[in-house]
Amino acid sequence: MYVCLCRGLTESDIQQVGQAGIFEAERLVEVLGLNDDECCGRCARDIQELVDLATCKLALQCPNPAHCRY
Amino acid sequence: MKAKEGVIDLLNKILTADLTSINQYFVHAKMCENWGYERLHHKVRERSFDEMKDAEELIDHILYLEGVPNMQRLGTVRVGETVPEQLKSDMKSEQEMVKLLTEATSHCAKVGDYTTRHMLEDMVKDSDKHIDWIETQLETIKQVGLENYLSHQIKKDDS
Numbered sequence: 001m002y003v004c005l006c007r008g009l010t011e012s013d014i015q016q017v018g019q020a021g022i023f024e025a026e027r028l029v030e031v032l033g034l035n036d037d038e039c040c041g042r043c044a045r046d047i048q049e050l051v052d053l054a055t056c057k058l059a060l061q062c063p064n065p066a067h068c069r070y
Numbered sequence: 071m072k073a074k075e076g077v078i079d080l081l082n083k084i085l086t087a088d089l090t091s092i093n094q095y096f097v098h099a100k101m102c103e104n105w106g107y108e109r110l111h112h113k114v115r116e117r118s119f120d121e122m123k124d125a126e127e128l129i130d131h132i133l134y135l136e137g138v139p140n141m142q143r144l145g146t147v148r149v150g151e152t153v154p155e156q157l158k159s160d161m162k163s164e165q166e167m168v169k170l171l172t173e174a175t176s177h178c179a180k181v182g183d184y185t186t187r188h189m190l191e192d193m194v195k196d197s198d199k200h201i202d203w204i205e206t207q208l209e210t211i212k213q214v215g216l217e218n219y220l221s222h223q224i225k226k227d228d229s
């Protein structure tokens with residue numbers, strides 16, 4: 001799935017960013033430029049979802065296997 | 071004609087969902103075209119146009135009820151990267167639409183707005199049909215495999 005249309009980012013893009021060490025909400029918004037003028041900011045409203053995506057591949061074990069989408 | 075209590079708000083909510091679906095289905099259709107899946111492209115594009123017709127009906131009706139159609143608001147457009155993702159995402163949108171329409175239908179019944187209710191009931195039928203079509207596609211994929219399914223989407227329906 002695409003998670004950010006303004007930047008054309010997919011779920012796996014966010015996971016890669018997470019693996020590169022960027023997974024905190026503020027850092028994600030900053031690095032991905034989700035607050036820029038040409039971005040609608042919609043995906044940043046559900047920033048927790050992006051944080052979950054960015055962190056889920058970092059954990060040794062999925063913290064929430066029952067509800068894991070990835 | 072003056073609208074009954076809460077009807078304009080509900081119609082605008084449905085309009086928002088509708089405008090969102092128009093965009094979502096349209097981009098899915100265009101991605102299918104780009105991948106060469108002519109048959110799917112046509113089918114999904116048609117659904118986008120159906121939503122457009124619904125939007126027209128909603129806008130006309132809101133104006134008739136002396137309200138202002140909210141063309142500004144848009145929900146989240148959920149774009150799938152693959153055909154199955156697109157189908158599931160569209161299914162979710164239609165399910166949300168049915169929920170919204172059902173709530174609005176019962177509200178209209180409660181306040182005695184039978185014209186609006188009738189219009190919304192017709193829209194539920196279309197959404198149900200679309201859900202049914204998507205379910206069939208997902209089931210076919212399960213049975214024949216994604217590759218087989220997709221290879222049958224390359225041709226147009228009437229060619």
Ligand code: FES
Nearest residue numbers: 004006040041043
């Ligand atoms: S969808 Fe991510 S900023 Fe618009």
